[in-house]
Amino acid sequence: MILLGIITIVEANNSSHFTGLCELRNLREISLYNNHLEGILPSCMANWTSLHFLDLSENHFSGNVHSLSDLRSLEFLSLSNNEFLNPITFSSFFNLSNLKFLFGDNNKIAFETNSHTRVPTIQLRLFKLSRCSFNGLNKTLPTFLHYQYDMQEIDLSHNNLSGTFPTWLLENNTRLEVLILRNNSFTGSFLVPYEHYLYPNIKEIDISSMLPMWMGNMSQLTTIVMANNQLEGPIPIELCKLFNLEFFDLSENNLFGLVPSCFNLSIIKFFHLNKNFFSGPIPNVFQNNSNLVTLNLRDNYLNGSIPDWIGRVSSLSILLLGANHLEGRIPIQLCLLQKLNLLDLSYNKLFGPIPHCLSNFTFKASDHDFTLGGLSGVFVGKIIPITWAYLITPRYEFAFEEATLEDSKQEVEFTTKTKTYSYKGDILNYMSGVDLSCNRLAGEIPPELGKISNNLRAMNLSHNNLTGPIPTSISNLKQMESLDLSYNNLNGTIPPQLTEMTSLEVFSVAHNNLSGTTPDRKNQFITFEESSYEGNPLLCGPPLHNDCTKIGPAFTTPMDYEEEGGSFMDMSVFYISFVVVYITVLLGIVAVLYINPYWRRAWFNLIEVCIDTCYCFVVVHYCKLFKFRLA
Structure with a gap:
């Protein structure tokens, strides 16, 4: 009787449990994935001369891999996430002429030296070697890769490899689709052969100083992620040809010039140009786009006003325009964005009152997919396309997203609780906040803001010119975790009802003109220190050191406010004095x-x-x- 099929061992705790399989010489496929197997690989594994598929990943194997060097029929081999005591050398697999898929993540690796390199007979299609530790000081690319000409996907990320950038990987492998080299220490310029992109007369381009124009010819491209590089110059208008583009992230670069206004014909959902040097007004790019979920233009030099058409982008969930030079009033059209969860207009030159209609925001948990899963042709790091699923054989499907799953999530920064946090992936569906701080907003805080959905978690109105009392209705925001009203000209007493906001972790009304006693030291308010109330001379009570009996009783009569001098006088206090x-x-x-x-x-x-x-x-x-x- 001959056994032809797949052997899968689940929840075994010792490698001795599968040594009996060595007698099954006609086995074709074996998966030992994610068990608790330990010990060395038995030498009798060499009997599996008909084996095509072997998955030993996610175990505790030790020793060496020499017993696998004679499996001439092997096409797929995964050794990822084990504890091999002897470093894996790739020369052990040089005779496996049928091997196409090789995985060795999270292992000890010893690359062969040039003096002992043999020409391998293998021609890999997929090679994944991420987050490995290396034996000795040799952290350059394995030399056997110089002899590979049929590779389609390569992942050598998070290895701190050194040397010049391997342009030859692209030149030798004209079918290459995926190249992941992030978190390494390569030097030199990143040169891309042009002949693969319909420019037969130009051989290469140095993209260490501009975005490449040839990307505009990749008509099926849906995602470009080139964040945190040293890219310079303007955005080529050729990218406007990418009508299928859904995710566009060029954040944290040195790009400058105007934001192109030609993306309005696309179906972009996520648009990130934050932390660059773009100038000029916000272009009329997305006014007809009903798919846009995120617009992140923070930390640039944009000027002009916030356009009225922003209210027509009905699907917008995240709008980040902070740290620019925007001026003018906050448009009331902003109130039409019923799906908005994060709004950041801080550090601009906006003036005028806070629109009462901001109370229309519902801040409901959304169901957007903030990961890049399902998108094809993703570029990560140094202009690297990534696909997310690879069909190994008609019978097996292998997900290639393991190394980049965490890096593939959309990430935005938002300031709350006096710190700037990065929110990534699905948590963006539940995070909500409004940041209008560091502007020139005037007038009173609209009482209607207390009618905003209870799902609001952060509100920052600090460093403005707001006057009048703190609305009692703010106490209705029971889910609020951070409320900052500091550095304004607010007067009157602090509403005692605020102590009902039991989710507050950060609270500040410092540096205003408030008077009376501080809120009772109960619930979350027992945790707030003097810094939450300082800078209000007529405010008394713990945790302040001002004794309310010396200052006199609190008066609730209106205060005469002199706008020109920015000072005030409580007439009752004046008469008594x-x-x-x-x-x-x-x-x-x-x-x-x-x-x-x-x-x-x-x-x-x-x-x-x-x-x-x-x-x-x-x-x-x-x-x-x-x-x-x-x-």
């Missing part, structure tokens, strides 16, 4: 005159002189006036 000072001065004079007889005589003489002078003044002027009337 005047009477106290008057009585004090009067009693002081009486006490001095009673104690010192010389000053007492001088005081009475002064009064007598003043009376005589006044009497003479009145009499003389009366006579003159009388004579004038008689005449």
Whole structure:
């Protein structure tokens, strides 16, 4: 009887459990994936001369892999995530002429030296070697890759490999679709052969200093992620030909110029140009785009006003325009964005009141897919296309996203709880916040903001020119975790109802003109220190050191506010202070005159002189006036 098929061992705890399989010489496929197998690989594995598929990944194997060197029929081999004591050398697989798919992540690797390199008979299609530790100081690319001409996907990420950038990988492998080299230490320029991109007369391009124009010819491209590189120059208008583009991320580069206005014909969902040097106004790029989910233009030099058409981008969930030079009023059309979860307009020059209609935001959890899964032709790192599924054989499907799954998620920064955090992937569906800080907004805080959905987690209105009281309705936002109203001109008392906001972790009303007592030290408010209230001279109570009995009772009458000088005066406090000072001065004079007889005589003489002078003044002027009337 001959067994032809797949052997899968589940929840075994020792390699001895599969040594009996060595007698099954006609086995074609074996998967030992994700068990607790340990020990060395038995030498009898060499009996599997008909084996095509072998998956030993996610175990605790040790020793070496020499027993696999005679499996001439092997096409697929995975050794990932094991504990081989002896470093894996690729020369062990040089005779496996049928091997097409080789995986060795998270292992100890020893690359062969040039003096001992043999020409391999293998021609790999997929090679994955990520997050490995290396034996010795040799951290350059394995030399056997120089003899590979049929590879389609290569992942050598997170290895800290050194040497010049391997342009020859692209030149030798004209069918290459995936090249992942992130988190290494390659030097030199990244040269891309042009003949693969319909430019037969131009042989190469150095993209260490511009975005390549030839990307505009990749008409099926859906995603470009080239964040955190040293790319310079403007965005080529050729990219506007990418009508299937859905994800566009060129953040954290040195790009400059105007944001192209030719993307409005695309179906872009995620658009990131933050942390660059773009200038000029926000272009009319997406006014007809009903698919846009994220627009991230933070940390640039954009000027002008926020366009009114922004309200027509009905699908927008994340709008980040902070840290630019935008001015003007916040358009009320912004209130039409019913699906908005994150709004950042901080660090601009916006003025005028806060629109009351911001209360229309619902901040409901969305169901957007903030990962790059399902998109084809993704570019990550140094202009690297990535596909997300690879069909190994008609019978097996292997997901290639393991190394880049975490890196593939959309990531945005948002400031809350006095710190800037990065939110990544599906958590963006649940994070909500409004940041209008560091502008020139004036007027009162609209009480309607207390009607915003309870799902709002962060609100920052600090460093503006806001006046008036803190609305009591703010206490309705029960899910609020961070509320910052500091550095304004707010007056009146702090509503005691705010203590009902039991989710607050950060609260600040520092540096305003608030008066009265601080909220009761209960619930979350027992955790807030003096820094949450400092800079309010008329505010008293713990944790401040001001004693409310010395300052006097809190008054709720309106304060006269002088806008030009930016100062204020509580008239009730003024009247009380005047009477106290008057009585004090009067009693002081009486006490001095009673104690010192010389000053007492001088005081009475002064009064007598003043009376005589006044009497003479009145009499003389009366006579003159009388004579004038008689005449």
